[in-house]
Amino acid sequence: MGMSQGEGGAAAPAARFPRDLLVAVAILAFCAVAYAITLGFAKAPAAVAQNVQPATFPRLVLTVIAVLCAALAVMSFRVDSARKRPVKPMVGATAVMMVGFVIAFDTLGFIAAMVLFAAAMPVLWGERRWRRVLPFAVLFPAAVYLVFVVGLGVHFDPGLLGIN
Amino acid sequence: MDAFLAAGAAFLDPYLLGLVLVGTVGGVLVGAMPGLSSTMATALLLPFTLTMEPIPAIALLSALYCAGTYGGSITAILVNAPGAPPAAATAFDGYPLAQQGRAGLALGMAAVSSVIGGIFSVIVLIVAAPMLARVAYDFGPPEYFALSLFGLSMLATISGESALKNLIGGAFGVLLATVGMDFTTGVDRFTFGFWELSEGIHFIPVMIGLFAGCEFLTQAGQLDRVQVRAALDAVRLPGWHHFRQCAGTIARSCGIGTFIGLLPAEGGTVAAMIGYNEAKRWAKDKSLFGKGDIRGIAGPETANNAATGAAMVPTLALGIPGSATTAIILGALLVHGLRPGPHLFTETPTLLYAIFLAMLLANVVFGMFGLIGAKLFARVTLIPIRFLWPSVFVLACIGAYALEQSVLDVWIMVGAGLLGFVLKRYGFAAAPIIMGLILGELVENSLKQSLIIFDHEWLRFLERPIVVTFLALTLLSALWPLVSVWRARRAAAG
Numbered sequence: 001m002g003m004s005q006g007e008g009g010a011a012a013p014a015a016r017f018p019r020d021l022l023v024a025v026a027i028l029a030f031c032a033v034a035y036a037i038t039l040g041f042a043k044a045p046a047a048v049a050q051n052v053q054p055a056t057f058p059r060l061v062l063t064v065i066a067v068l069c070a071a072l073a074v075m076s077f078r079v080d081s082a083r084k085r086p087v088k089p090m091v092g093a094t095a096v097m098m099v100g101f102v103i104a105f106d107t108l109g110f111i112a113a114m115v116l117f118a119a120a121m122p123v124l125w126g127e128r129r130w131r132r133v134l135p136f137a138v139l140f141p142a143a144v145y146l147v148f149v150v151g152l153g154v155h156f157d158p159g160l161l162g163i164n
Numbered sequence: 165m166d167a168f169l170a171a172g173a174a175f176l177d178p179y180l181l182g183l184v185l186v187g188t189v190g191g192v193l194v195g196a197m198p199g200l201s202s203t204m205a206t207a208l209l210l211p212f213t214l215t216m217e218p219i220p221a222i223a224l225l226s227a228l229y230c231a232g233t234y235g236g237s238i239t240a241i242l243v244n245a246p247g248a249p250p251a252a253a254t255a256f257d258g259y260p261l262a263q264q265g266r267a268g269l270a271l272g273m274a275a276v277s278s279v280i281g282g283i284f285s286v287i288v289l290i291v292a293a294p295m296l297a298r299v300a301y302d303f304g305p306p307e308y309f310a311l312s313l314f315g316l317s318m319l320a321t322i323s324g325e326s327a328l329k330n331l332i333g334g335a336f337g338v339l340l341a342t343v344g345m346d347f348t349t350g351v352d353r354f355t356f357g358f359w360e361l362s363e364g365i366h367f368i369p370v371m372i373g374l375f376a377g378c379e380f381l382t383q384a385g386q387l388d389r390v391q392v393r394a395a396l397d398a399v400r401l402p403g404w405h406h407f408r409q410c411a412g413t414i415a416r417s418c419g420i421g422t423f424i425g426l427l428p429a430e431g432g433t434v435a436a437m438i439g440y441n442e443a444k445r446w447a448k449d450k451s452l453f454g455k456g457d458i459r460g461i462a463g464p465e466t467a468n469n470a471a472t473g474a475a476m477v478p479t480l481a482l483g484i485p486g487s488a489t490t491a492i493i494l495g496a497l498l499v500h501g502l503r504p505g506p507h508l509f510t511e512t513p514t515l516l517y518a519i520f521l522a523m524l525l526a527n528v529v530f531g532m533f534g535l536i537g538a539k540l541f542a543r544v545t546l547i548p549i550r551f552l553w554p555s556v557f558v559l560a561c562i563g564a565y566a567l568e569q570s571v572l573d574v575w576i577m578v579g580a581g582l583l584g585f586v587l588k589r590y591g592f593a594a595a596p597i598i599m600g601l602i603l604g605e606l607v608e609n610s611l612k613q614s615l616i617i618f619d620h621e622w623l624r625f626l627e628r629p630i631v632v633t634f635l636a637l638t639l640l641s642a643l644w645p646l647v648s649v650w651r652a653r654r655a656a657a658g
Contacts, residue, residue: 144559
């Protein structure tokens with residue numbers, strides 16, 4: 001495998017292993033773990049299960065996935081796979097913010113979490129004009145509060161800060 | 165007739181009329197915004213429709229669906245960034261036309277051909293859905309099992325990086341549907357001690373995560389992208405000579421879009437691509453395609469809107485989604501306690517006629533708004549993504565939370581978003597997983613019931629002609645991409 005077209009059309013070096021082979025192996029490993037978990041499912045009495053135990057269908061689906069993955073692995077050698085461009089650090093930072101938002105949602109309460117998120121995200125993404133960030137951090141949560149809490153009656157847990 | 169009149173009377177209510185208008189305008193706006201598709205908007209909106217009556221809820225989502233398909237064309241033409249995947253083909257000729265200073269004409273043709281395609285498909289929906297539903301009266305569990313397998317196998321032919329990956333995604337969705345208590349035996353599966361999971365993974369948080377959460381991360385990786393916006397002259401109706409030039413293309417695309425939409429799992433994106441290719445193939449002079457041929461807009465825009473109504477046919481008549489967005493509308497019907505299929509036509513005909521009318525109205529309204537307000541709608545692209553996408557993510561969290569008012573659902577949404585991003589990076593699309601998740605319960609239950617009927621003799625599936633037909637179609641659609649590749653290689657070699 002030589003050079004191949006990467007994302008955006010730029011030539012990218014070929015990967016050491018076919019990318020889809022690695023994907024197939026990862027999914028097969030997932031299937032193996034999931035299959036092992038189905039071994040722990042409780043068995044239902046025959047009269048209730050009517051010969052279809054709770055594990056039967058998930059195992060059938062896992063087998064189908066495994067067969068499809070095997071086909072993917074075989075076919076992976078037939079296609080050139082360019083090495084993926086690395087994920088930009090900003091994507092990782094955004095993922096951390098997503099998780100952080102839910103943690104704050106669960107602990108500080110939704111309103112506080114939303115104000116923090118609305119202030120921090122634009123800054124993280126490069127917005128430096130505070131005249132834009134601050135109104136957004138105040139007005140957006142206020143609008144959400146009005147529409148969802150006051151208007152639609154969605155109840156949010158007040159959290160540690162007790163803001164509801 | 166009574167049901168039709170009742171549905172018509174329902175639209176005299178300003179509340180319902182207002183909702184359809186809001187859905188239509190909202191659909192055009194989200195459709196116009198690159199990254200925000202009508203599928204994502206429908207997923208985001210669905211939890212908030214749960215408190216509504218079924219008719220307004222489904223009418224709102226249907227209007228959003230129709231208008232969102234059209235809205236994508238605005239940014240495809242002006243910014244060369246399709247607002248939604250079905251509008252990707254529109255950019256091929258729409259943007260070059262805009263660069264030539266003829267954006268108004270391009271937008272006018274997009275609006276008119278979208279309305280023609282959309283209204284044609286709603287008429288097909290009104291005629292075909294009850295007919296298909298009558299056929300479905302003969303369906304028992306084995307037929308439904310074979311039909312749902314056919315629906316899943318069609319995932320192999322939808323657009324995406326790989327047919328195999330679409331099938332794996334669909335099967336993974338079916339596996340996700342097995343999480344929770346097995347309703348036959350009461351045994352918990354894959355719940356890992358979380359009692360909240362006993363009721364299963366609700367498809368709404370997964371759906372929102374796979375579409376909105378994943379797109380949030382995708383946008384984070386594209387912050388340096390610069391959009392070049394073509395200048396927009398006044399939007400105007402195409403002249404008669406344009407219609408004469410495009411009449412054949414529009415007629416063909418109506419047929420193409422309707423046929424593609426009727427097929428389970430296929431949607432507007434595939435229809436638009438085929439509509440574009442056929443417009444080019446039938447053209448005597450192909451030299452302007454890709455450089456600003458008006459037929460290159462009429463073809464895909466008619467086809468993708470013709471697919472919208474048609475995709476509702478299997479959704480309503482059989483409970484098998486015709487596209488990703490109709491999968492969400494199917495989910496909405498289910499959460500409102502309605503089971504799509506033949507009984508829907510006998511038990512709630514007013515709802516069905518209300519859906520038909522809402523879609524008709526949405527097509528007329530977006531056509532008018534498209535001609536009058538495209539300039540305004542195009543301004544949504546000016547909203548800075550540094551503010552837009554964090555807002556979308558917060559709304560996604562609220563959407564996931566509002567369903568059960570449970571933070572676990574928000575975690576599921578975020579987890580689905582992260583997983584969706586990784587899967588997308590490796591060529592797996594979100595739509596097949598959603599399809600699998602929604603069809604999973606039907607597949608499992610119909611299989612179990614069939615096995616009981618057949619006394620666990622699998623070969624007895626082959627005694628039923630409808631089952632055999634669907635199984636043959638399943639095999640054909642699952643293997644079709646392989647056959648296509650083989651034929652293409654042979655053609656290239658010889």
